[in-house]
Amino acid sequence: MSNRKPLVKVCGLSTANDVQVAIDHGADALGFVLTSSAREITPEDAAPLVRMVPEGIETVAVFRSEDIPTVVARSREAGVGWVQLHGQRSKLDVAAAHAAGFKVIRAVRRDAIAEEFADWGEELLLIDASVPGSGESWDYAAVRELATGRQWLVAGGLTPMNVAEAIKISGATGADVSSGVESSRGVKDPGLIAQFLDAAKAV
Structure with missing residues (x-):
């Protein structure tokens, strides 16, 4: 990663204008929340937004506790290439998503047990705050050793003011933002x- 720009994902997008702004400013991945949330949109509404995204930028459907068949069905309807799995998950969930043709971001909380930081086969690990979606910042350097050698995104409480420092001190591959x-x-x-x-991107 030393010679590469951070991978940056903007999550919870719901309008064509916001999608276009993210594309224009170099987002690497765009997230669409297809689970119960203040940012939830339907797969039907996500589909035209996904179609706006040019080749080379990843599209991600975000889920909390849905089972994998539901994840797969909604993601296929939206037309995304990736799924992001929150909640209590297993290696079998990751394998099933792969078998259905999707790449996987697996989200864990920063205070999760050590086993959850292990490599379960996902393409990216996302390490979030203890209360995901709270918008509260945390000690981004605290998980640096847990994620050593992994491709991972730092998330939780990030803003335009602190994202550069968070990426640097955490050693993350990149960052994910919503609130x-x-x-x-x-x-x-x-x-x-x-x-x-x-x-x-200035990091």
């Missing part, structure tokens, strides 16, 4: 999306 680029809960701010991506 940190919102004007109110669930409502993205195009200006903040642009600022976040510009700051992260």
